[in-house]
Amino acid sequence: MTAFLTQQRLGSVLKVTLNDPETRNALTRPDQFQEIVELCEWLRDDHSIKAVVLTGSGASFCAGGNVKDMSERGGIFAGSPYQLRDSYRNGIQRIPTALYNLDVPVVAAINGHAIGAGLDLTCMCDVRIAADNAKFAESFVKLGIVPGDGGAWLLPRVIGMPKASLMALTGDMIDAKTALEWGLVTQVVPLAELEAAAMDVAERIAANPSHALRLTKRLLREGQHMRLDSLLEMSAAYQSLAHHTADHAEAVAAFVEKRPAKFTGE
Numbered sequence: 001m002t003a004f005l006t007q008q009r010l011g012s013v014l015k016v017t018l019n020d021p022e023t024r025n026a027l028t029r030p031d032q033f034q035e036i037v038e039l040c041e042w043l044r045d046d047h048s049i050k051a052v053v054l055t056g057s058g059a060s061f062c063a064g065g066n067v068k069d070m071s072e073r074g075g076i077f078a079g080s081p082y083q084l085r086d087s088y089r090n091g092i093q094r095i096p097t098a099l100y101n102l103d104v105p106v107v108a109a110i111n112g113h114a115i116g117a118g119l120d121l122t123c124m125c126d127v128r129i130a131a132d133n134a135k136f137a138e139s140f141v142k143l144g145i146v147p148g149d150g151g152a153w154l155l156p157r158v159i160g161m162p163k164a165s166l167m168a169l170t171g172d173m174i175d176a177k178t179a180l181e182w183g184l185v186t187q188v189v190p191l192a193e194l195e196a197a198a199m200d201v202a203e204r205i206a207a208n209p210s211h212a213l214r215l216t217k218r219l220l221r222e223g224q225h226m227r228l229d230s231l232l233e234m235s236a237a238y239q240s241l242a243h244h245t246a247d248h249a250e251a252v253a254a255f256v257e258k259r260p261a262k263f264t265g266e
Helices: 030-045 067-072 081-089 094-100 117-123 151-159 161-170 176-181 191-206 210-222 228-243 246-257
Strands: 005-010 013-018 051-056 060-062 106-110 113-115 127-131 135-137 173-175 187-189
Touching (some): 005 030, 013 191, 051 060, 051 191, 060 117, 106 117, 106 191, 117 151, 127 191, 135 176, 151 161, 173 176, 187 191, 210 246
Parallel strands (some): 013 051, 106 127, 113 135
Antiparallel strands (some): 005 013, 135 173
Protein backbone atom coordinates (compact mmCIF):
# COMPACT_ATOMS: atom_id res chain seq x y z
CA MET A 1 0.00 0.00 0.00
CA THR A 2 1.44 3.35 -1.05
CA ALA A 3 1.66 6.30 1.31
CA PHE A 4 -1.44 8.49 1.46
CA LEU A 5 0.60 11.65 1.96
CA THR A 6 3.38 12.85 -0.29
CA GLN A 7 5.75 15.58 0.86
CA GLN A 8 7.89 18.16 -0.87
CA ARG A 9 10.20 20.47 1.08
CA LEU A 10 10.41 23.98 -0.39
CA GLY A 11 12.71 26.01 1.86
CA SER A 12 10.88 26.61 5.13
CA VAL A 13 7.58 25.43 3.61
CA LEU A 14 6.41 21.81 3.42
CA LYS A 15 3.94 20.93 0.67
CA VAL A 16 1.79 17.95 1.65
CA THR A 17 -0.49 16.26 -0.88
CA LEU A 18 -3.36 13.86 -0.20
CA ASN A 19 -2.46 11.23 -2.77
CA ASP A 20 -5.26 8.76 -3.50
CA PRO A 21 -6.90 10.25 -6.60
CA GLU A 22 -8.80 7.05 -7.45
CA THR A 23 -10.98 7.56 -4.36
CA ARG A 24 -10.85 11.36 -4.70
CA ASN A 25 -8.59 11.34 -1.63
CA ALA A 26 -11.33 9.93 0.58
CA LEU A 27 -10.54 9.65 4.29
CA THR A 28 -11.53 6.13 5.17
CA ARG A 29 -8.57 3.99 6.25
CA PRO A 30 -6.83 3.78 9.64
CA ASP A 31 -3.42 4.02 7.97
CA GLN A 32 -4.44 7.37 6.44
CA PHE A 33 -5.46 8.72 9.82
CA GLN A 34 -2.21 7.50 11.32
CA GLU A 35 -0.13 9.19 8.61
CA ILE A 36 -1.74 12.55 9.29
CA VAL A 37 -1.31 12.21 13.06
CA GLU A 38 2.34 11.19 12.67
CA LEU A 39 2.97 14.09 10.29
CA CYS A 40 1.63 16.53 12.88
CA GLU A 41 3.78 14.99 15.60
CA TRP A 42 6.86 15.32 13.41
CA LEU A 43 6.06 18.90 12.43
CA ARG A 44 5.63 19.86 16.06
CA ASP A 45 9.25 18.97 16.72
CA ASP A 46 10.80 20.40 13.53
CA HIS A 47 11.11 24.16 13.97
CA SER A 48 12.81 24.54 10.59
CA ILE A 49 9.40 24.13 8.94
CA LYS A 50 7.46 27.35 9.35
CA ALA A 51 4.40 26.68 7.19
CA VAL A 52 2.58 23.82 5.46
CA VAL A 53 0.62 23.83 2.22
CA LEU A 54 -2.00 21.06 2.16
CA THR A 55 -3.59 20.07 -1.16
CA GLY A 56 -5.03 17.08 -3.00
CA SER A 57 -3.99 15.09 -6.03
CA GLY A 58 -6.25 14.65 -9.04
CA ALA A 59 -9.57 16.42 -9.48
CA SER A 60 -10.56 16.64 -5.79
CA PHE A 61 -9.15 17.99 -2.58
CA CYS A 62 -10.90 15.39 -0.41
CA ALA A 63 -14.23 13.62 -0.96
CA GLY A 64 -14.71 12.78 2.72
CA GLY A 65 -15.69 9.26 3.73
CA ASN A 66 -15.74 6.44 1.20
CA VAL A 67 -19.43 5.91 0.37
CA LYS A 68 -18.71 2.47 -1.10
CA ASP A 69 -17.42 1.33 2.29
CA MET A 70 -20.52 2.81 3.91
CA SER A 71 -22.84 0.91 1.58
CA GLU A 72 -21.01 -2.36 2.24
CA ARG A 73 -20.66 -1.70 5.98
CA GLY A 74 -16.96 -2.32 5.50
CA GLY A 75 -13.71 -0.80 6.73
CA ILE A 76 -14.20 1.72 9.50
CA PHE A 77 -17.98 1.52 9.02
CA ALA A 78 -18.20 -2.15 10.02
CA GLY A 79 -19.35 -3.57 13.32
CA SER A 80 -21.86 -2.81 16.06
CA PRO A 81 -22.81 0.70 17.15
CA TYR A 82 -20.24 0.50 19.95
CA GLN A 83 -17.55 -0.68 17.54
CA LEU A 84 -18.42 2.12 15.12
CA ARG A 85 -18.18 4.67 17.90
CA ASP A 86 -14.70 3.45 18.72
CA SER A 87 -13.78 3.46 15.03
CA TYR A 88 -14.56 7.17 14.93
CA ARG A 89 -12.95 7.99 18.27
CA ASN A 90 -9.77 6.04 17.56
CA GLY A 91 -9.72 6.84 13.85
CA ILE A 92 -10.79 9.95 11.97
CA GLN A 93 -11.40 11.95 15.15
CA ARG A 94 -7.66 11.88 15.80
CA ILE A 95 -7.20 14.16 12.79
CA PRO A 96 -8.93 17.31 14.12
CA THR A 97 -7.15 17.12 17.46
CA ALA A 98 -3.79 16.62 15.72
CA LEU A 99 -4.15 19.04 12.81
CA TYR A 100 -6.21 21.80 14.41
CA ASN A 101 -3.87 21.89 17.41
CA LEU A 102 -0.70 21.83 15.32
CA ASP A 103 1.35 24.95 16.07
CA VAL A 104 2.71 25.19 12.51
CA PRO A 105 0.46 27.35 10.27
CA VAL A 106 -1.30 25.36 7.54
CA VAL A 107 -2.54 26.78 4.21
CA ALA A 108 -5.17 24.67 2.44
CA ALA A 109 -4.88 24.79 -1.36
CA ILE A 110 -8.30 23.47 -2.33
CA ASN A 111 -7.93 22.12 -5.84
CA GLY A 112 -11.39 20.60 -6.28
CA HIS A 113 -14.24 19.07 -4.28
CA ALA A 114 -14.02 19.36 -0.47
CA ILE A 115 -16.97 17.31 0.69
CA GLY A 116 -18.04 16.19 4.18
CA ALA A 117 -14.90 15.33 6.10
CA GLY A 118 -12.97 16.99 3.26
CA LEU A 119 -14.65 20.31 4.00
CA ASP A 120 -14.01 19.83 7.71
CA LEU A 121 -10.37 19.10 6.93
CA THR A 122 -10.06 22.53 5.29
CA CYS A 123 -11.57 24.10 8.41
CA MET A 124 -8.77 22.58 10.50
CA CYS A 125 -6.33 24.70 8.48
CA ASP A 126 -5.49 28.34 9.16
CA VAL A 127 -5.85 29.82 5.68
CA ARG A 128 -7.94 28.47 2.80
CA ILE A 129 -7.34 29.30 -0.86
CA ALA A 130 -9.57 27.73 -3.51
CA ALA A 131 -9.32 27.03 -7.19
CA ASP A 132 -12.22 28.52 -9.13
CA ASN A 133 -13.57 25.01 -9.81
CA ALA A 134 -13.69 24.02 -6.13
CA LYS A 135 -16.94 22.84 -4.56
CA PHE A 136 -17.82 22.57 -0.88
CA ALA A 137 -20.49 20.66 1.04
CA GLU A 138 -21.17 19.68 4.64
CA SER A 139 -23.11 16.79 3.17
CA PHE A 140 -23.40 14.26 6.01
CA VAL A 141 -27.15 14.72 6.40
CA LYS A 142 -27.74 13.66 2.78
CA LEU A 143 -26.32 10.25 3.72
CA GLY A 144 -28.40 10.07 6.90
CA ILE A 145 -25.45 10.66 9.21
CA VAL A 146 -23.98 13.54 11.20
CA PRO A 147 -20.63 15.38 11.05
CA GLY A 148 -18.52 12.78 12.85
CA ASP A 149 -15.15 14.48 12.67
CA GLY A 150 -15.78 17.78 14.43
CA GLY A 151 -17.49 19.69 11.62
CA ALA A 152 -20.27 20.92 13.90
CA TRP A 153 -17.59 22.68 15.98
CA LEU A 154 -15.24 23.72 13.18
CA LEU A 155 -17.52 25.09 10.46
CA PRO A 156 -19.44 27.63 12.62
CA ARG A 157 -16.13 29.07 13.79
CA VAL A 158 -15.10 29.71 10.19
CA ILE A 159 -18.30 31.02 8.56
CA GLY A 160 -20.62 31.67 11.52
CA MET A 161 -23.53 29.66 12.88
CA PRO A 162 -26.28 30.77 10.43
CA LYS A 163 -24.37 29.78 7.29
CA ALA A 164 -22.91 26.68 8.93
CA SER A 165 -26.42 25.62 9.93
CA LEU A 166 -27.63 26.12 6.36
CA MET A 167 -24.79 24.00 4.96
CA ALA A 168 -25.09 21.24 7.58
CA LEU A 169 -28.89 20.98 7.59
CA THR A 170 -29.38 21.07 3.82
CA GLY A 171 -26.17 19.30 2.83
CA ASP A 172 -26.21 21.51 -0.26
CA MET A 173 -23.06 22.22 -2.24
CA ILE A 174 -21.65 25.71 -2.72
CA ASP A 175 -19.18 26.92 -5.31
CA ALA A 176 -15.91 28.79 -4.85
CA LYS A 177 -17.53 32.18 -5.43
CA THR A 178 -20.01 31.59 -2.62
CA ALA A 179 -17.26 30.20 -0.39
CA LEU A 180 -15.35 33.45 -0.87
CA GLU A 181 -18.41 35.58 -0.13
CA TRP A 182 -19.10 33.58 3.04
CA GLY A 183 -15.51 33.80 4.29
CA LEU A 184 -14.88 30.07 3.98
CA VAL A 185 -11.89 30.88 1.78
CA THR A 186 -9.80 34.04 1.58
CA GLN A 187 -8.94 33.85 -2.11
CA VAL A 188 -10.18 32.19 -5.32
CA VAL A 189 -7.79 31.75 -8.23
CA PRO A 190 -7.70 29.77 -11.49
CA LEU A 191 -6.69 26.16 -10.91
CA ALA A 192 -3.41 26.66 -12.78
CA GLU A 193 -2.47 29.43 -10.32
CA LEU A 194 -3.54 27.67 -7.11
CA GLU A 195 -0.20 26.24 -6.03
CA ALA A 196 1.60 29.53 -6.66
CA ALA A 197 -1.02 31.46 -4.71
CA ALA A 198 -0.87 29.06 -1.76
CA MET A 199 2.93 29.06 -1.78
CA ASP A 200 2.95 32.85 -1.83
CA VAL A 201 0.90 32.96 1.38
CA ALA A 202 2.96 30.18 2.97
CA GLU A 203 6.22 31.93 2.13
CA ARG A 204 4.95 35.23 3.52
CA ILE A 205 4.12 33.38 6.73
CA ALA A 206 7.46 31.55 6.74
CA ALA A 207 9.35 34.85 6.41
CA ASN A 208 8.66 35.39 10.13
CA PRO A 209 10.38 33.81 13.17
CA SER A 210 9.18 30.28 13.91
CA HIS A 211 8.71 30.86 17.64
CA ALA A 212 6.50 33.90 17.06
CA LEU A 213 4.47 32.03 14.44
CA ARG A 214 3.79 29.06 16.70
CA LEU A 215 2.95 31.16 19.74
CA THR A 216 0.67 33.42 17.70
CA LYS A 217 -1.22 30.49 16.21
CA ARG A 218 -1.67 28.99 19.67
CA LEU A 219 -3.11 32.27 20.97
CA LEU A 220 -5.54 32.43 18.06
CA ARG A 221 -6.69 28.89 18.78
CA GLU A 222 -7.01 29.37 22.53
CA GLY A 223 -8.78 32.69 22.04
CA GLN A 224 -11.73 30.88 20.47
CA HIS A 225 -12.84 29.45 23.78
CA MET A 226 -11.11 31.49 26.53
CA ARG A 227 -12.28 34.57 28.39
CA LEU A 228 -10.44 37.78 27.53
CA ASP A 229 -8.73 38.03 30.92
CA SER A 230 -7.50 34.43 30.64
CA LEU A 231 -6.19 35.04 27.14
CA LEU A 232 -4.42 38.21 28.29
CA GLU A 233 -2.63 36.22 30.98
CA MET A 234 -1.58 33.63 28.41
CA SER A 235 -0.50 36.39 26.01
CA ALA A 236 1.68 37.98 28.70
CA ALA A 237 3.40 34.65 29.35
CA TYR A 238 3.96 34.00 25.65
CA GLN A 239 5.19 37.54 25.12
CA SER A 240 7.79 37.15 27.86
CA LEU A 241 9.08 34.06 26.05
CA ALA A 242 9.12 35.84 22.69
CA HIS A 243 11.04 38.84 24.03
CA HIS A 244 13.88 36.54 25.09
CA THR A 245 14.42 34.85 21.72
CA ALA A 246 17.38 35.63 19.49
CA ASP A 247 15.01 36.07 16.54
CA HIS A 248 13.19 38.87 18.36
CA ALA A 249 16.50 40.67 18.92
CA GLU A 250 17.38 40.16 15.26
CA ALA A 251 13.98 41.43 14.09
CA VAL A 252 14.34 44.62 16.14
CA ALA A 253 17.93 45.15 14.97
CA ALA A 254 16.96 44.61 11.34
CA PHE A 255 14.10 47.09 11.69
CA VAL A 256 16.33 49.75 13.24
CA GLU A 257 19.11 49.17 10.71
CA LYS A 258 16.65 49.02 7.80
CA ARG A 259 17.88 45.67 6.47
CA PRO A 260 16.35 42.23 5.90
CA ALA A 261 16.28 40.07 9.02
CA LYS A 262 18.10 36.76 9.18
CA PHE A 263 16.26 34.42 11.52
CA THR A 264 17.80 31.27 12.98
CA GLY A 265 14.88 29.81 14.94
CA GLU A 266 16.60 30.63 18.23
